Amino acid sequence: MKFNTDVLHAEQLHARLTGSYKPQAMAHVSPIYQTSTYVLEDFDTAVYLNQHVDEGFVYTRFGNPNNDELEKKIAHLEHAEAAISLASGLGAISTAVMSVVKAGDHVVFGDVIYGCSYALFTKVLTKLGITYTRVDTTKVEEVEKAIQPNTSLVYVETPANPTLKISDIAAIAQAVHKHPGITMIVDSTFASPYLQNPLDLGADMVVHSATKYLCGHGTVTAGVIASTKERIDHCRMPYLQCFGAVLDPFAAWQLMQGMKTLGVRMERHCENAMKVARHLENHPKVDRVYYPGLESHPTHEIAKKQMHNGFGGMMSVDIKGGMDAVRTVMNSVKVFSLATSLGNVDSLIQHSPSMSHFDMSPEERYASEIFDGQVRLSIGIEDADDLIADLDQALAKI
Ligand SMILES: *Cc1c(COP(=O)(O)O)cnc(C)c1O
Numbered sequence: 216m217k218f219n220t221d222v223l224h225a226e227q228l229h230a231r232l233t234g235s236y237k238p239q240a241m242a243h244v245s246p247i248y249q250t251s252t253y254v255l256e257d258f259d260t261a262v263y264l265n266q267h268v269d270e271g272f273v274y275t276r277f278g279n280p281n282n283d284e285l286e287k288k289i290a291h292l293e294h295a296e297a298a299i300s301l302a303s304g305l306g307a308i309s310t311a312v313m314s315v316v317k318a319g320d321h322v323v324f325g326d327v328i329y330g331c332s333y334a335l336f337t338k339v340l341t342k343l344g345i346t347y348t349r350v351d352t353t354k355v356e357e358v359e360k361a362i363q364p365n366t367s368l369v370y371v372e373t374p375a376n377p378t379l380k381i382s383d384i385a386a387i388a389q390a391v392h393k394h395p396g397i398t399m400i401v402d403s404t405f406a407s408p409y410l411q412n413p414l415d416l417g418a419d420m421v422v423h424s425a426t427k428y429l430c431g432h433g434t435v436t437a438g439v440i441a442s443t444k445e446r447i448d449h450c451r452m453p454y455l456q457c458f459g460a461v462l463d464p465f466a467a468w469q470l471m472q473g474m475k476t477l478g479v480r481m482e483r484h485c486e487n488a489m490k491v492a493r494h495l496e497n498h499p500k501v502d503r504v505y506y507p508g509l510e511s512h513p514t515h516e517i518a519k520k521q522m523h524n525g526f527g528g529m530m531s532v533d534i535k536g537g538m539d540a541v542r543t544v545m546n547s548v549k550v551f552s553l554a555t556s557l558g559n560v561d562s563l564i565q566h567s568p569s570m571s572h573f574d575m576s577p578e579e580r581y582a583s584e585i586f587d588g589q590v591r592l593s594i595g596i597e598d599a600d601d602l603i604a605d606l607d608q609a610l611a612k613i
Contacts, residue, residue, distance in 0.1 A: 218292075218409060218478050218524075219478040219479070221291060221292065222288070222292060222474060222475065222477050222478055223475055225287070225288055225291040225292070226284065226287040226288060226291060244472075245280070245281065245284055245468065245471065247281060247464055247465055247468045248279055248280045248281050248464050249464055249465060250275065250279075250464075251274065251275050252273075252274050252275070253271075253272040253273055253274065255273070268451070268452070269448065269451070275461065275464065276455070276456065276459060276461045277451070277452075277456065278451075279464045279467070280464075281464040281465075281467040281468045281471070282300045282462055282464060282467045284467070284471060285300050285439075285462075285467045285470055285471055285474075286298040286299055286300050286439070288471070288474065289408075289423075289429075289439045289441055290441055292408035293408050293412055293413075293414055293421055293441035294412050294414055294415055295414055295421070295441035295442055295443070295447075296442070296443050296444040296447070297441070297442065297443065297444040297446075297447035297448070298439055298440060298441040298442075298447060299439065299440050299447050299450050299451055299455065300425070300437060300438070300439050300462040300467060300470075301437070301438040301439070301440070301455065301460045301461070301462055302436065302437065302438070302460040302461055302462050302463070302466075303424070303426065303436040303437060303438050303460065304329075304404060304422070304423065304424025304425065304426055304427070304436070304437075304438040305331050305332070305335070305424075305438065306438045306458075306460030306462075307422045307423065307424070307425075307438025307439055307440050307460075308332055308335065308400075308402065308422050308438065309335055309339075309458070309460070310440065310450050310454045310455055310458060310460060311400055311420050311422050311440045311450060312335065312336075312340070312368065312370070312400065313454055313458070314446065314449050314450045314454050315367055315368050315398045315400070315420075316340065316343075316345055316367050316368055317343075317367070318343045318344050318345065319344050319345070319365060320345050320346075320365055320366070320367040320368070321345070321346045321347065321348070321363045321365045321366045321367070322336060322340065322345060322346075322347045322348075322366065322367065322368040322369075322370060323347070323348050323350060323358060323361045323362065323366060323368070323369045323370070324336055324347060324348075324349060324350075324352075324368075324369075324370040324371070324372075325349070325350065325351070325352040325370070325371055325372055325373075325375060325380075325382065326349045326350060326351050326352075326579075326582070326583045327372070327375040327376070327377070327378050327380055327583045327584075327585070328370070328372040328375060328376065328402070329372060329376045329402065329404075329424075329571065330571045330572040330573065330574045330575065331574070332370075332372070332402065333572075333574055333575060334574045336370075337574075338574075348361040348363075351380075352371045352372075352373070352375075352380075352382040352387065353380050353381065353382050353383070353513075353514050353517070355383060355386045355387055355390050358387050358390060358391070359390045362391070362394060362397070366394070366397055367396065367397060367398065368397065368398050368399075368400065369387065369391045369397055369398070369399045369400075370399075370400050370402070371384065371387060371399065371400070371401050371402070371418075372401070372402040372404075372405075373401065373402075373403070373405075373406075373411075373521075374405040374406060374507055374518070374527060374529065375405075376404070376405060376529075376567075376571065376591075377505075377529075377531045377567040377571065377572065377585060377589070377591040378505050378531055378583065378584050378585065379405070379505045379506060379507050379512070379529060379530060379531060380513070380514055381507050381512075381514035381515075381517045381518040381521065381522075382514075382517070383517045383520075383521065384401055384411075384413050384416040384417065384418055384521060385416040385417055385521070387399065388416060388417025388418055389417060392417065398419045398420065399417070399418045399419050399420075400418065400419065400420045400421070400422060401413035401418040401420070401421050401422070402421075402422050402423070402424075403421050403422070403423055404422075404423050404424040404427050404428070404558075405427075405428075405527055405529050405557075406522060406527060407423070407427075407428035407429060407477060407481060407527075407558075408423075408477075409428075409477055409478055409481040409524060410481065410485075410522045410523060410524055410525060410526075410527055411521055411522045411523065414441065414442070416521065419442060419443075419446070420440055420441070420442040420446060421440070421441050421442070422438065422439070422440050423438065423439050424436075424437075424438055425437035425438055425439050425470055426438070426556065426558075427556065427557050427558030427559075428477065428480070428481065428484075428528075428557075428558035429470060429473065429474055429477065429558075430469065430470050430473040430474075430558070431473040431474070431476065431477065431480050431558060431559065431560055432469075432473050432559060432560055433556065433559040433560075433561075434469050434473070435466040435469050435470060436466070437462050437466055437467070437470055438460075438462075480560060480596055481524065481525065481527075481528075482524070482525070483596040484525075484527065484528030484558075484594060484595070484596060485508070485524070485525030485526060485527060485528060486525075486599070487528065487594045487595070487596065487597070487599040487602060488506060488508065488526070488527065488528045488529070488530060488594040489506075489508050489525075489526070490599040490603065491530070491592070491594055491599065491602055491603060491606070492504050492506035492508060492509055492530050493509070494603050494606075495530075495532055495606065496509060496511065498607075498610060500534060500535050500536075500540070500610040500611075500613055501532055501533065501534060501535065501610070502533040502534070502535050502588070503532070503533040504530060504531075504532050504533075505530055505531040505532070505533075505584075506526065506529075506530040507522070507526045507527070508525070508526030508527075528557075528558070528593060528594040528595070529557060529558075529591070529592070529593055529594070530591070530592050530594065531567065531589050531590065531591045531592070532589065532590050532591075532592060533586055533588050533589050534588045534589075534590060534610070534613070535588070535613075536588065536613055537587050537588040538587045538588065540588060540613045541566055541587075541588055541589075541590055543609070543612050543613050544564075544590065544606075544609045544610060544612070544613065545564055545566065545590065545609075547608065547609035547612045548564055548605055548606070548609045549605055549608075549609075550562060550597060550601055550602060550605040551563060551564040551592070551602070551605060551606070552564070553565070555570050555571055556593070557591075557593035558593060559593065559595060560595050560596050561595040561596075561597065562592065562593060562594055562595035562597060562602055563592070563593040563595075564590055564591070564592055564593075565590065565591050565593075566589070566590055566591075567585055567589055567590070567591045568580055568585055568586070568587055568589060571591070572585055
């Protein structure tokens with residue numbers, strides 16, 4: 216069925232259609248299985264399930280009914296064979312990456328990516344002798360040029376945090392897969408499955424910080440990976456088993472509630488963001504607006520081709536007057552909350568150079584167009600006029 220039906224009913228609906236729908240106590244909303252372990256029927260079952268943890272529940276680090284329900288839903292929405300849930304977006308990213316790389320490998324990743332993903336590649340993997348090349352992934356030929364005989368991973372974030380650059384997933388996948396043995400992972404957090412499906416475009420694995428749009432209400436940190444069953448099984452055993460970034464069942468349950476409205480929320484996020492971006496583009500106190508829905512955005516054409524239903528709720532804005540002007544605006548907004556994170560129903564404002572991307576050197580930041588006067592806006596589902604008025608009054612105080 217279509218997205219808004221699927222996001223509510225996928226998997227449960229399948230059970231209804233096949234006549235196997237029998238929730239515990241006939242609860243309409245799944246109960247929370249707040250248990251660390253499971254009673255095993257007898258000795259032989261215990262032995263069998265401990266060796267086949269994907270066939271039943273043994274211990275919550277290996278699986279839990281709430282996490283399982285969430286994982287099946289994510290797999291369905293990302294058109295994947297399987298998915299796995301983890302305790303945070305970085306839990307998902309580090310697990311996915313570690314399931315692919317080994318000592319001595321080389322990885323290629325985008326020059327604009329989430330700050331802690333950058334730290335994973337530059338501070339953690341380097342300790343294993345894994346080298347890297349940062350490239351502008353909006354240029355397929357740069358990705359191709361960076362590939363070495365020992366490259367095992369090409370990691371792409373699109374839309375990219377915080378400058379909203381769009382990389383062409385299909386073109387990169389085609390170039391990467393000329394080399395057998397290279398895995399392509401896409402961080403699709405900014406888009407959510409409502410706006411793009413990287414696996415359909417040729418990526419091997421897709422990761423999300425489910426803390427953001429999937430949850431939508433800012434109540435949990437969570438991450439998901441979707442891919443083939445083989446790759447997801449490999450992420451679970453041994454990586455989740457050993458690293459232990461397990462999503463708590465209550466958090467999984469909250470995510471399931473949040474996700475029910477993903478489609479309608481995204482629709483409003485996109486509509487509001489387009490209005491705010493168009494307004495700010497013509498604002499005298501604003502130098503530049505980075506929003507992939509604007510015709511002025513350098514990778515607007517790729518966004519149009521690869522994203523469906525809209526361009527998302529995220530944008531960055533260069534405010535005239537640098538850091539001092541930013542301080543005034545961020546201290547003056549009333550509807551926007553001064554907070555990092557994104558994808559919540561309510562609007563947030565943050566300063567990327569000093570908050571989400573402080574791990575990068577100033578030179579690297581400027582080369583990646585993350586300028587000192589740049590704020591990142593996560594446009595919520597409030598009334599757009601109120602958001603515009605709030606930004607206007609804050610900009611007027613500069
Ligand atoms: C927030 C974010 C992450 C990290 O997710 P956490 O849930 O905070 O661990 C990764 N990638 C992108 C694009 C993000 O915005």
